[in-house]
Amino acid sequence: MFWDVRYECPQCGAPQDLDEATRLVLCHYCGVRSFLSASDLFRFALPHKGAVDAPYYVPYLRFKGFVFRCEGLSIHHGLVDITRRAVDVPVLPVSLGYRPQTLVLRHLNVGAKGIIFDNTLHREDASSLAARYTDNADKGEVFHRSFIGESTSLIYLPLLRHESQWLEGVTMTPLESLDDESIAGLSQSGPLSPLIFLSTLCPCCGWNLQGEKTSIVLFCPNCQSAWEAVGGGWEKVPAVSVVHAAQEDLFLPFWRITAESSDGLITSQADLIRITGQPALYPAEREGRPLSFIVPAFKMRPDLFLRLSRDFTLMKKPFDLCEGAPRNVFSPVTLNASDALESLPAVCATASAVRHLTFPILKGLRFICKEQALLFLPFSETVNELIQRDASIAILRQAVLMGKAL
Ligand SMILES: [Zn+2]
Ligand SMILES: [Zn+2]
Incomplete structure (x- = not known):
């Protein structure tokens, strides 16, 4: 449930009632776009x-x-x-x-x-x-x-x-x-x-930043950069996309969080495989590979959120990536990276095939973020589903659309 909030345009003072989640505001009187921040x-x-x-x-x-x-x-x-x-x-x-x-x-x-x-x-x-x-x-x-x-x-x-x-x-x-x-x-x-009312011009190239009204990260279609409001200004968010996407693919945003547990016991992908009791799917060279979680950067039903995070995090083959945000993003970024970090123990729990062994490890478990980036994954559209071909993962279109109302 969203609440209505009276907002006054910083440029002309015209009032507008918007729902509380609105960040990107267009004034219908003077046409000025601003991004609201606190x-x-x-x-x-x-x-x-x-x-x-x-x-x-x-x-x-x-x-x-x-x-x-x-x-x-x-x-x-x-x-x-x-x-x-x-x-x-x-x-x-x-x-x-x-x-x-x-x-x-x-x-x-x-x-x-x-x-x-x-x-x-x-x-x-x-x-x-x-x-x-x-x-x-x-x-x-x-x-x-x-x-x-x-x-x-x-x-x-x-x-x-x-x-x-x-x-x-x-x-x-x-x-x-x-x-x-x-x-x-x-x-x-x-x-x-x-x-705080931020200008919506790209700090890098001056182009108009794009986003939906509830986006907490805006994108520049010109220089393909991503920006998040921090304090009183824009901060660049590292963004990477999958290289081999089809022309008609839509992209969904995820946070790729490279992290390790604060007690130093879970630091590699192999550690995650061990504590969650996965079948031995991974070759030995993964032993030293840093642990990167992939979790949705958009709101969706919590059970789907955990399932998607598990499936993408446990993928055997990493994606081929290039720098930059794509133009055709299907869902706005509505969850920030610190929320994504908070969810990681629950992702470990969802990934577990041996809950009686994994759950005691979760007690007091905290992850420390070493590196974070927005990761854009391409999906092909069918009538009802969005399909990530590299991972063979399908998401109901409706689940993504309904997440916008959460
Ligand atoms: Zn105005
Ligand atoms: Zn730009």
Whole structure:
């Protein structure tokens, strides 16, 4: 579920309501294209009905993403989309419920009027919090749990003070049990960072960067470079494509993450083969070959995400690659490389043919990224499927299209 957010064009100030996942914005009035970015988190405020223009803003953390969990001998996965109160004031609602889905939010940034409180619940708490909504009781030992949170943001609930009473500003409902002392105990947020509007001209050659509205990486069709917004500017993302693609092929983006485990026990492809108990498919020269995972850089159903990652990561023959991003990309990049890195233990679990031996190894397992690049794989189209011929892997077209709505 996406939320509507009011956006004002940085060039002409014209308002537009867009869904919250929109990054690439075209102003219908002045025609300027900008890319929206935030230096830490996106912050949104719910609208209030009060006459004052300076309410008190209480933060709620919003987590939206996949949860993977290895428990007993099973792999569980699910989608979560929750909000949680990010301050310790128990009389305030624990979640925002359906409020954000029915209202138009606006960005809350530097210069916002009102008292804005600091959040004591942080992005890092997402994994354990999300787990509470997905764990089954007593099914077995939990060996691994990860949260692939492609969108974590702060949503602010406005409170108003009216005739010595606190009101919830969205509905103007009195908050009977909220007292001044609880509010006085909250610390105020430091200066908020500005919303960043980046120009969509290629930093390398000046051409117009291309992407879909939810793309987090834009491509230059002229110099075939790929760009990701980092801090207040564009950073070049290494991009490689398969050499022998047919003219009519479509490309899907994947992250190729060369990684090793933080304990130094899993450093090569051969190590992955061993810990996952694969049949001896690989020749001995793979022993020293670095371990490269290949995981989708686009959202799709979590079970398909894991299966595709496993199948491409375990491929026997590496792809022949050349540098640069192709022009005909079928799906935007909507997952970043750090999310891809988070998913690697779950990919190992999915690859395992001996879960009773692999799962205990996953406990506390972390991978350290040595190198990352976007890898574009060519697929031929049939009516219902996209087929990767080198790997003999088919993906339902619909699964990729539906991933755009996740
Ligand atoms: Zn404009
Ligand atoms: Zn360029």
